[in-house]
Amino acid sequence: MIKHLQTLPGHQNPVYALANADEDGIFFSAGNDKGVVEWSLLNMxxxxxxxxxxxxxxxLHYYNEQLFVGERSGAFSVYDLKKQxxxxxxxxxxxxxxNIKTVQTKNELITxxxxxxxAVWSLSDFKEIYRFQAAYDTVRTIALSPDETEIAFGCKDHLIKIYNLSDYSLKQNLEGHKHPVTSLAYHPEKRYLISGxxxxxxKIWSLPDYELLQTVPAHMFTIxxxxxxxxxxxxxxxxxxxxIKLWDAENFKLYKILNLEKAGIGHTHSINKIIWSRDGKYLISTGDDRQVMVWEME
Known part of the structure; x- marks a missing residue:
């Protein structure tokens, strides 16, 4: 179903971020090194x-031929891939x-x-439009609903906060996790929100009412x-x-475990980030072991 294809070495320190470009087979990685790296899936x-x-x-976040880079310093950079x-x-x-996201329908950037x-920024001139306090401590992750009507924030205080994207008003708080929320994703057809x-x-939250549908004991440590x-x-x-675990998006059945123990090859440390290639042929993973791994869907 999915198997290890290639390990791409080169980073000297832990890697935290991945992003696809629109261009076929190009993706980027970055972390505790001194630069953002470009890779080719065509040439591996x-x-x-x-x-x-x-x-x-x-x-890292890619949108409209621009790469947005969020730093430990609290700064973000915008790299124009046309102008290089x-x-x-x-x-x-x-x-x-x-975390950084773009809201296409509003031409806005969120950090x-x-x-x-x-903070909400204009994508036209990168000036600040609006700022609000979502939490008193860290907001670790953002998810945007597919129709761009709502935005979810995963917070260190174990809350998930749902805001209306039209005016950034708070819609509701979701209490379910006992520890910091570290990952969020909306189902592509907005059937549910999933949190780790x-x-x-x-935890699987129904939409549009955000009722807790199911809890899945998915991993041993932080997701x-x-x-x-x-x-x-x-x-x-x-x-x-x-x-890395592969799940059924309909019934949450576990299909595959990708690690050293089960697959004979895998990451040796925490896996910080995963992305699918735009065509869905590959899953790309990276983490504290400094390796970028490519897994192929069979």
Whole structure:
């Protein structure tokens, strides 16, 4: 169903962030190194260091031929892939930025992180439009509903906070996890919201009412990422327990465990980030072991 294809070495320190480009087979990685790296899935090889960075990178986000880079310093940079240059760098937060998203329908950029504040920026000139305090402590993760009517924030205080995207008003708080919420994802057809936490559990929240439907004891330790396959009814999770798991998106049945023990090959440390290639042929994973791994759907 899914198997290890390639390990791409090169990073010297833990890797925290991955993002796809629109261009076929190009993706980016970054972390505790001094640069953002470009890779090719077509050649299964390193391409080049795309841009230097001034501090560790905790998140990457790609939109409209621009790469958004969120740093430990609280700054974000925007790299224009057409111009092949950094077009702006903004000191957005006083503490590290953990997540960046774009709201296509509003032409807005959203940043958040360790200071608990959420900043909204114009994608036209990267000026700040609005800022609000979503939590008193870290906001670790953001999920945008597919229709861009709602946005969910996963917080260190174990709450999930749902806001209306029209005016950024608070819609409701979801209490279910006992520990910090570290990963969030909406079902691509907005059937449910799924959350992962330091409590190692997945929680499935119904939509539109956000009732808790199911709790899945998914991993041994913190669940760092949740990624839905672009076309097939699966999602993958990655964890501090050094494993990736592939699940049925309809009934939450576990299909496959990818780790050293089960697959004979895998990450040796925490897996911080996973993404599917745009065509869904590959799952890309990375983490504290400094390796970028490519897994192929069979």
């Amino acid at each position: 090889a390193f391409v080049k260091v795309k841009m230097p960075v001034q501090s560790s990178v905790y998140c 240059e950094v077009i702006t760098r903004t000191n957005a937060h006083l503490k590290p930025i953990f 958040t992180g360790e200071d608990g504040s959420v 936490s330091r409590d190692a559990q997945l 760092y990422d949740i990624a839905f396959h672009p076309t097939l009814p699966y999602f993958a999770t990655s964890s501090q327990d050094k494993s």
